[in-house]
Amino acid sequence: MGRTSCRGLEGESQELSHKPGRDCEMATLRVRVEESVFAVERATLVRDCEYFRALFRSGMRECQQEEVHVKGLRARGFLIALGVLRGERPILTGEEIIEVAECAAFLQVAPLEKHLINIINSDNCLLMYHTAATYGLLDLYHSAALFIRDMYRDLEDDAKCLPEELLDYVESLAPSTYVTVGTHSPTIELLQDFVRTVCYLDEDEKEWKVLTDLPIDASTTMAGVTVLDNKLYIVGGVRDVSNQVVVSCYCYDPETDTWTTFCSPRQLRYNFTLVGHEGYLYAIGGEYERTTMSSVERYQVSTGNWSFVSHLPRPVAGAACAKAMSRIFVCLWRPMDATDIYEYVPVRDEWVLVTTLIRHQSYGHCMVAHRDNLYVMRNGPSDDFLRCMMDCYNLTTGQWTAMPGQYENSKGALFTAVVRGDSVFTVNRKMTLEYIIEGKKWKPKKEMNGFPRIGSMWTFLLRLPKTGRQPEGQRVLNGNGRDLKNHVYHHQSYALQCSD
Known part of the structure; x- marks a missing residue:
């Protein structure tokens, strides 16, 4: 393999305790791996690589050299590592996985291990x-x-x-368990409704069973519902047709079978999208006093604080959202026949337009992710709510594919789909249906009893403790x-x- 030049990411590095390391930090370092030489900005290595950070802080002779020879690694693995540090997200083969894992472990590159997890x-x-x-x-x-x-x-x-x-x-x-909860408004203790429950699917018995009761004051009607770090979060929701927002927010921990409360967003909202991602909850768009909003807030679980982040490009309520490869994607609709998909990039606090789907009646009701694919579900021809059309966008190739056939909503509410492994779970009152994703098709795999409650449903995955012991x-x-x-x-x- 010949000489290769790879530029690193731009950005300021953190403060170093050693002057020799800081003096050489801003220069470019040549790194020799096997027979290849890579030109890399020292700031990139200091920021993302524990091995080089320790080297530059040590004051040793190597930190003053223009070239460092790293032994025991393979050039291809190091080249892929540099690409990941530049923001690339390559899909790797078997041998590449081994070489990249070796590089991540030896050089202690946290972003590289995170990329392996994402794929x-x-x-x-x-x-x-x-x-x-x-x-x-x-x-x-x-x-x-x-x-x-x-x-x-x-x-x-x-x-x-x-x-x-x-x-x-x-x-x-x-294992992850398929869980659902219907839409319910707050009640009072004397009139506690037995249907105000969170239920899980017993796949062996093909039955839904009660996991826990909702708190009396909790509302799942037009609320934000999501899972983060295996805890269920319910934010907002309304009390009645007046759309009065419930101020208290709720968190359910299946490990302890307990509910706790936490503070509401600074901007009260309903009919919004709630997403859990890397220690934060994101409340995206929604409505308040019948006005659609573009504001976005995030809640840091470790500190218990809400703060505003960058607004959406335009107001939206009830936006379809999915996470793929640890990235957040949201559908924004442009009447009449276009759906824009934006990605929120937390490190830059910005919304980036990824792609636009142009289809007749392309209003997306639901979006789910599998591997590096985003699936957007929408109504069938002539707003046929009994049928669902689906389009697939591949993040790696940047290509759209129209999924063959139509999916019957009478057999599974695809607008509440949840992905686990290579399976997609859907549910309505009559049937719970598991699809298997094979190539460009979703094929029915297993039928189970439906969720016998009226109204809309929230569906998600939780890891439940084994019966009788932790x-x-x-x-x-x-x-x-x-x-x-x-x-x-x-x-x-x-x-x-x-x-x-």
């Missing part, structure tokens, strides 16, 4: 899991194990190539991390045996 899928999850155990990438290890747990019935035969201890860890985790996997998550580290380090001597 876990059914084709590479076993390889990701074993590779993470080999190189001690704890976050990737746990994320891959959770993915495998959610698809364990489909992957059980292939997973036999894993060491027994790795399989034991997967089986100790709680699951071992959750104990690891709630602990100090030592159990997980010991489990991973125990397997670092294994050679890689699985491939995708």
